[in-house]
Amino acid sequence: MDEQTLHDVYLRAWALIVRESAPELVMTSYNRVQGEWAFAHPKFINLLRNQLGFDGSIMTDWFASWEGITSGRILFDSGASSPFFFTAPGFMSSNSLYAAGVDMEMPFCSKNRDAVSEAQLCSDAQDSCETKQYLDAAVTRILRSKSRYGLFGQSSNLSRTTWDNEKFD
Template sequence: MDIKKLINEMTLEEKASLCSGKNLWATKEIERFGIPSITFANGPYGLSKRNCDSYAPVPATCFPTPTALAATWDINLAYSVGKAIGEECLAENVNILFGPAVNIQRSPLSGRNFQYFSEDPVLSGEMGAAFINGIQSEGIGACVKYYIGNNQESHRQNINNIIDEQTLNEIYLSNFERVIKKSNPFAVMVAYNKINGIPCTENDYLLIDILRNRWNFNGLVLSDLYAINSIINSLQAGLDLEFPNSLNNTKQIIEAVLSGTLDSSILDNAIEDILNTISKVIKPVKECECNIYDKEKHNDLAREVAEDSIVLLKNKRNLLPLKKIG
């Protein structure tokens, strides 16, 4: 795929359409250029692919949650779990997994703490990087989320997190930096919330100054579902792809380029990131359409994680090791 040539030949309407998903789980295709649609699926602790006909999830291994996995302090185990989930993605023709989530467990009341590894940025970053390396060893893209500060469920879509620069860098960015530099995920999902008054999806300091320039991330930057407030502001701030789909925002992109409000080079940069990502992930899936995985082996791995995640705070009355009965 000659991406530069494709971009030069695409119409403005085609470019604008690519900046929005086809539905909740896929990108749009452009048939005249042979640009395929790629499929996403949830998966912090196992593949969660939805059947489009019934919306029921396809069968997959349910691994212990990332919090349990992090309690093992075993990056090799995290890699193995990521690799196993990558194998299941191949079997189900999923191109990119929405995961892992490496946010800080900021509050015990957060509804997504089970998705996160830890309250510690170093542990979260190390486990997340190993997990991503495992997924991507199978040719499947990992989409690390939620960048950044998605630390509570209540008012998740509009809360403004006030975070000073030192705390931002030492806690909330540190885990993501470790993941980006140690595993180079194919994609980053941007959070709903605001940081110091600016939505993450429109925050050029977070998306350009830090993610792109400081950490040299060169992958796809996409929104959480329905997280876009202004598609023009988001594109200008460094976002590439809106999820899921929005015909209205596609029209806004076209109008903004024609009026000069949005520089066409910004749109071209977003399309280049999208096409680069598609070219990375589409080949392995096409080569492995009939791929199967060892379900029993994956169940054994899930059991191993569960066993190793058990943490004994105090061995009162010599509870461990457990004695066999009979």
């Protein structure tokens, strides 16, 4: 897909969504756009945040950061009846996700993932000011969303938006 089609067709719809409904959270998708995985590519996240003005949180879809999805391979635990219990590491770096602008990685059932991810992030944050900045930005956006919805004990300052079909027909 060329840049003009991306902007005139696809981003136009996203611009309408961001402008008219002010979503608090966007979930990325598994698909490729212009040959790049959309779920964690800085280009697409920057378009959403900077060009379209989205200021909410961005999270991956379930399993999106697992390399088995992006490489087309599936690993099975020999004792599991489904591919949802992975025993081998094979995940995209959490630091890469945060560097791309993702705020939250959706969890899933893995015997190794949570420990690997937490240890990796702690190590990266100790070694890199850049990683600390990525994490600070992600946490700030998530906490801002929680505050907007009154999830810290205070009342919400948001009013419910309703869709006006006639406005967009």
